[in-house]
Amino acid sequence: MPGRRTGAVGLLLALLSAAAFGTSGVFATALMDAGWSAGAAVTARLGIAALVMTVPAVVALRGRWHLLRADVLGVLRYGALAVALPQLAYFLAVGRLSVGVALLLEYSAVVVVVLWTWALHGQRPSALTGAGVVVALAGLVLVLDVVSGARLDPLGVLWGLVAACGLAAYFLLSARTEGALPPLVSAWAGLAVGALVVGAAALVGIVPWRTSAAGVELAGWSTSWLVPVLGLSLVAAALAYVTGIAAVRRLGSRVASFVGLSEVLFAVAAAWLALGQQPRAVQLVGGVVVLAGIVLVRVGERPPVPPDPSPDPVPAAPRARG
Secondary structure, three states, X not given: OHHHHHHHHHHHHHHHXXXXXXXXXXXXXXXXXXXXXXXXXXXXXXXHHHHHXXXXXXXXXXXXXXXXXXXXXXXXXXXXXXXHHHHHHHHHHHOOOOHHHHHHHHHOHHHHHHHHXXXXXXXXXXXXXXXXXXXXXXXXXXXXXXXXOOOOOHHHHHHHHHHXXXXXXXXXXXXXXXXXXXXXXXXXXXXXXXXXXXXXHHHOOOOOXXXXXXXXXXXXXXXXXXXXXXXXXXXXXHHHHHHHHHHHHHHOHHHHHHHOOHHHHHHHHHHHHHHOOOOOHHHXXXXXXXXXXXXXXXXXXXXXXXXXXXXXOOOOOOOOOO
């Protein structure tokens, strides 16, 4: 069954992408504890990832540069809206909100994706998909522990919603297949554009820029600042975006956006293993609830299998009259 096989591969790629994205908090925390600003960490993450991916992307193009030229507007849109915007808006939101509230607002992108595909493409969500939305977001509230120590600010909420729109753009633009570049090339070009946008934002003072060559603490070990920078670039950017684009093209934007919620669970697990931040019982319950919501959406978005029509009976050959 090619369709089921494609869906299974897409699901595995989506989980791999979510796990890779989930490591970003551990690496970024190590850098920021050593004196890096968030803007500098993200610019390094995107820029170094794009630099490392240049040779593989050129090989993947195999001289077909006309494909890149033909999709230059798509590349600029992806880099600005799907890569740079959610990260910039999240940093501006987290400066005014508690981290849990900022993440919850950003991940409400799943609702934006559902509404967008319904309004523009007529893909009305099923009852199971609607239930999955409610269940997954409720689980996310528990995992992020939003209620405990929540800090609210109107401008911060606005930036959180902008981050949600940027994250929704990531799933919606990644799902484009007609005339699209190979996933590796799309990720490379988008990361390059994103690095330029975030770097420009830091240059004009929208986000602070601060770096440090001091050693960092990572998973209880003292190491060079290069280790978390390479982790952010190679794992949380290059691997995460390439597998993410490939997954969205197989699963579609709606299912992929809900599987993407598992990034929060991977982030909690990574913080537990690397930073000793043991999750509370309510977060573990929330993780189970999020997974239940993802399953509901996966089942609700599965296309119905048409019944196998039985072949028409072959009429018996007329008997010869004797």
